[in-house]
Amino acid sequence: MIRRARTAAVLAAALLAAACSSAAGPEEAAGPTTASQLTIAVPEDVGPLNILNQSDDPLTFLVYDRLVAPSPYAEDPQPWLATEVRNVDPRTWLISLRDDVTWHDGEPFTADDVAFTIDWFKRVPSGTYSHHITTVPNIQTVEVLGAHQVKLTCGFNCPFLGSVTLAHVPMMPEHIWSTIEDPESYEGLPVGTGPYRLAAHEPGQSYRFEANRDYFAGAPLVGTLLMPVIPSPTTTFTALRTGEIDAATQFLPPELVDQFRNSDDLEVVTTTPLQFPELRVNFLRAPFDNPEFRRALSMAVDRKELNDTVWLGKGRVADRGYPHPDSPWTNPDLRTPYQPQAARAMLDSMGFADTDGDGVREGPGGPLNFTIYVDGSVPVRVRAAELVSEQLREVGIGATAQTLDSGALSDLSDSKDYDIYVNNITAHGVADPTQFIMSHYSGYLWKLPDVPYPALEALIAEWKATETIEDRAAVGFRMQELFNRQPTSIPLHYPSGEQAYRPEAFDGWVESPGYGIVHKWSLLPREVAREAGAIIEPGR
Amino acid sequence: MSRLPRALGRAGQYALVLLVATTVNFLLPHLAPGDPVTYRYGGETAGLTPAQLAEVRARYGLDESLPEQYGAFWAGLARGDLGVSVDYNRPVADVLAERLPWTLALVGIATLLAFAVGTLLGAVAAWRRGTRRDAGMVVGVLAVDAMPGFWIGMMLIAVFSVELGWFPSYGAVAITAEGAAGWLEVAQRLVLPVATLTLATVGSIFLLARAAMTSVLDEAFVRLARSTGIPEHRIAVRHALRNALLPVYTNLTLAVGTLVSGAVVVETVFAYPGIGRLIYEAVLARDYPVLQGAFLLVTVGVIAANLLADVTYPLLDPRVRHDRGTGDVPAVEATR
Numbered sequence: 001m002i003r004r005a006r007t008a009a010v011l012a013a014a015l016l017a018a019a020c021s022s023a024a025g026p027e028e029a030a031g032p033t034t035a036s037q038l039t040i041a042v043p044e045d046v047g048p049l050n051i052l053n054q055s056d057d058p059l060t061f062l063v064y065d066r067l068v069a070p071s072p073y074a075e076d077p078q079p080w081l082a083t084e085v086r087n088v089d090p091r092t093w094l095i096s097l098r099d100d101v102t103w104h105d106g107e108p109f110t111a112d113d114v115a116f117t118i119d120w121f122k123r124v125p126s127g128t129y130s131h132h133i134t135t136v137p138n139i140q141t142v143e144v145l146g147a148h149q150v151k152l153t154c155g156f157n158c159p160f161l162g163s164v165t166l167a168h169v170p171m172m173p174e175h176i177w178s179t180i181e182d183p184e185s186y187e188g189l190p191v192g193t194g195p196y197r198l199a200a201h202e203p204g205q206s207y208r209f210e211a212n213r214d215y216f217a218g219a220p221l222v223g224t225l226l227m228p229v230i231p232s233p234t235t236t237f238t239a240l241r242t243g244e245i246d247a248a249t250q251f252l253p254p255e256l257v258d259q260f261r262n263s264d265d266l267e268v269v270t271t272t273p274l275q276f277p278e279l280r281v282n283f284l285r286a287p288f289d290n291p292e293f294r295r296a297l298s299m300a301v302d303r304k305e306l307n308d309t310v311w312l313g314k315g316r317v318a319d320r321g322y323p324h325p326d327s328p329w330t331n332p333d334l335r336t337p338y339q340p341q342a343a344r345a346m347l348d349s350m351g352f353a354d355t356d357g358d359g360v361r362e363g364p365g366g367p368l369n370f371t372i373y374v375d376g377s378v379p380v381r382v383r384a385a386e387l388v389s390e391q392l393r394e395v396g397i398g399a400t401a402q403t404l405d406s407g408a409l410s411d412l413s414d415s416k417d418y419d420i421y422v423n424n425i426t427a428h429g430v431a432d433p434t435q436f437i438m439s440h441y442s443g444y445l446w447k448l449p450d451v452p453y454p455a456l457e458a459l460i461a462e463w464k465a466t467e468t469i470e471d472r473a474a475v476g477f478r479m480q481e482l483f484n485r486q487p488t489s490i491p492l493h494y495p496s497g498e499q500a501y502r503p504e505a506f507d508g509w510v511e512s513p514g515y516g517i518v519h520k521w522s523l524l525p526r527e528v529a530r531e532a533g534a535i536i537e538p539g540r
Numbered sequence: 541m542s543r544l545p546r547a548l549g550r551a552g553q554y555a556l557v558l559l560v561a562t563t564v565n566f567l568l569p570h571l572a573p574g575d576p577v578t579y580r581y582g583g584e585t586a587g588l589t590p591a592q593l594a595e596v597r598a599r600y601g602l603d604e605s606l607p608e609q610y611g612a613f614w615a616g617l618a619r620g621d622l623g624v625s626v627d628y629n630r631p632v633a634d635v636l637a638e639r640l641p642w643t644l645a646l647v648g649i650a651t652l653l654a655f656a657v658g659t660l661l662g663a664v665a666a667w668r669r670g671t672r673r674d675a676g677m678v679v680g681v682l683a684v685d686a687m688p689g690f691w692i693g694m695m696l697i698a699v700f701s702v703e704l705g706w707f708p709s710y711g712a713v714a715i716t717a718e719g720a721a722g723w724l725e726v727a728q729r730l731v732l733p734v735a736t737l738t739l740a741t742v743g744s745i746f747l748l749a750r751a752a753m754t755s756v757l758d759e760a761f762v763r764l765a766r767s768t769g770i771p772e773h774r775i776a777v778r779h780a781l782r783n784a785l786l787p788v789y790t791n792l793t794l795a796v797g798t799l800v801s802g803a804v805v806v807e808t809v810f811a812y813p814g815i816g817r818l819i820y821e822a823v824l825a826r827d828y829p830v831l832q833g834a835f836l837l838v839t840v841g842v843i844a845a846n847l848l849a850d851v852t853y854p855l856l857d858p859r860v861r862h863d864r865g866t867g868d869v870p871a872v873e874a875t876r
Contacts, residue, residue, distance in 0.1 A: 053629050125581075185624075185629055187629075202713055204638065204639065204817075204818070205711065206711075228710070230711070232809065235709065235710045235808075235810065236710075238697055238709050239710050241702055242705065244708055244709060405823075405824060406824050407572065407824055407826040408574050409574075410578050411574030411578055
């Protein structure tokens with residue numbers, strides 16, 4: 001059960017804090033913690049935040065809210081639009097909703113909106129949210145019990161529903177979307193319950209968000225958010241230096257970090273992005289279909305050298321496997337050490353031997369010569385691919401890095417016409433425990449049920465039968481151990497993300513798991529964000 | 541040949557150019573690996589089922605064979621419909637219409653400036669050819685011409701935005717100002733991109749104008765003019781420069797033709813929302829409808845520029861008027 005216990009007291013304190021124009025104590029911020037307007041650069045125009053099209057979570061969830069906050073990536077998510085989410089039996093959840101929430105157009109938020117959202121995501125082609133409703137978990141029925149209470153029933157046990165699914169799915173207004181026949185093409189400005197409404201969107205150029213002063217959790221700390229679209233990091237951080245923008249969602253390029261740290265006008269914070277570059281291997285193709293070969297491959301990759309050489313020691317050595325170690329749902333005991341001797345021994349025992357003395361082993365299918373594809377527009381990944389090639393050669397596996405553009409890479413991934421390629425996988429993939437299961441069905445980590453994987457399928461069956469979060473997490477940990485013994489994704493580096501801002505404009509930025517510093521939790525009274533478990537406290 | 545058959549013949553040529561260019565521009569993006577739906581919706585963690593992906597493909601007509609898509613493209617064109625962008629999920633015509641004014645402003649002003657400044661400097665250098673001033677101008681202009689456009693842009697930003705704070709470093713639209721102040725901000729945001737593009741292109745115009753002017757100055761009619769005692773400045777401007785302008789004008793009309801294709805590098809450095817950046821992003825996303833629409837725009841632009849050259853060239857060069865009256869030498873070709 002997840003219940004909001006101290007809501008009223010917290011909101012009262014928050015509103016008082018907001019009224020006093022300071023949400024954070026002096027120990028937390030030296031500069032202003034409120035502002036009438038901020039300019040924040042974003043790298044991409046994702047359209048008018050149509051949830052079915054491109055999405056950018058930090059922007060999307062300025063406008064929309066979830067029943068549980070802040071996200072599936074947080075340690076202890078709390079009811080948000082809900083007041084309580086209760087697991088009454090292994091397959092059934094009762095959800096009580098706030099009765100003081102309105103949509104931006106003044107319509108009240110009710111249980112009908114929740115029921116509509118669940119049913120709507122079953123109908124529309126939005127994999128990001130839909131598959132969490134139709135597949136893992138499988139929400140079969142939604143029953144409206146009253147204006148502010150709904151009952152959800154799953155097709156199999158769903159102890160993660162409250163902490164993961166409901167912390168992931170945005171709530172949609174029935175009165176808007178029920179009348180739209182072609183929702184994927186809808187270009188209207190979104191109507192949400194969130195702390196900001198999107199007031200203007202200039203395609204390719206900018207967004208303008210205005211504060212929702214009637215927000216149920218307290219008035220936002222910044223009145224207007226101007227978000228120019230600046231794709232180039234160089235242009236973005238030049239504009240930050242000149243004071244044309246106050247913050248950016250992009251991470252600082254490593255070469256600018258020290259320069260920005262030494263600036264009197266700029267502040268740099270180090271965040272932990274829940275994402276990493278990974279080596280994907282084509283498990284449908286020999287010899288990568290052999291779990292022992294994949295294990296040898298993983299042991300042959302020296303992640304420390306990658307961290308020190310390619311990423312200049314910034315971030316962490318990726319020796320704790322997949323998923324991301326900072327996800328609350330990741331087994332803390334996972335280890336994937338660099339063991340080239342063991343890798344050689346395994347390759348020997350599999351019969352891969354260098355018979356012609358050219359440094360590359362041969363097997364039944366010929367020499368072990370592979371291509372590592374990589375996006376040519378990301379130099380650091382190209383360098384990583386080159387270094388991995390050298391490392392693999394040390395154990396007798398020939399590999400050559402080859403650059404492609406992002407369009408060709410997506411085709412390669414879709415067609416599975418590759419040996420190995422360097423990809424970047426983001427929070428949804430590396431920190432959401434239900435996505436870990438889904439990824440084994442989608443073709444990303446495996447391709448169930450077309451390609452059998454008995455050991456994993458047995459664990460998934462066990463996982464589905466669990467009735468508590470603890471039991472489900474424990475089976476999830478065993479799945480992760482199995483995965484890292486024969487990985488189809490080899491993390492290369494756990495990056496850190498340096499974000500910069502101008503403290504003289506606003507100094508209330510806080511990190512939320514997986515979202516860096518630019519998100520709604522930085523823009524809400526600090527006590528509110530803290531109560532929602534939405535921020536990473538300094539020193540944690 | 542009389543005017544009507546010649547006009548019909550030229551119209552036929554343009555129609556053929558349009559057909560061939562449009563067909564090639566349709567086929568090339570389709571030949572590259574990948575497709576817009578895979579790029580946009582195919583992430584394996586997005587989890588669209590094969591049926592959902594097929595539905596999305598059908599929505600954009602990408603489930604049809606290539607000839608069918610090609611036929612649908614022309615049928616759409618006949619209705620004035622350029623299709624729907626997969627990446628933007630909006631009508632291509634709207635996407636292009638939003639970008640075109642910014643590109644026309646940026647590239648148009650920069651082109652005119654580059655031609656004005658380049659021609660003037662080239663003429664002066666030719667008039668003073670062999671002197672230190674000529675050598676200095678050649679070295680200076682070539683040095684600027686050798687710099688990549690993005691580098692010039694970054695240097696201008698470093699000096700005029702970061703150090704002096706005179707001009708904004710990015711964007712096109714006024715962020716907050718409205719009315720007259722908003723237009724002033726738009727103009728301010730245009731200064732550095734225009735300066736960059738002008739500097740990046742002025743070198744070739746300078747060399748062209750200098751060579752043309754040098755060549756004309758060696759002509760017999762210039763020597764004759766000098767021998768008759770006509771003042772030097774009058775010879776330079778009224779006799780030599782007017783004739784030297786002809787190849788420069790040809791290049792200007794050709795440049796006008798590519799004006800709508802934008803300036804990818806400068807638009808990227810300054811986050812300027814023009815057609816060049818749009819095309820670059822559409823290539824990465826394999827956004828066929830946007831590429832087809834943008835390339836069509838470029839093709840039409842080039843044809844329109846040729847038409848402009850055809851129509852205006854006789855006004856500048858009496859020899860062409862004479863040729864057209866007696867022979868059959870096309871305007872632009874006659875000067876190449």
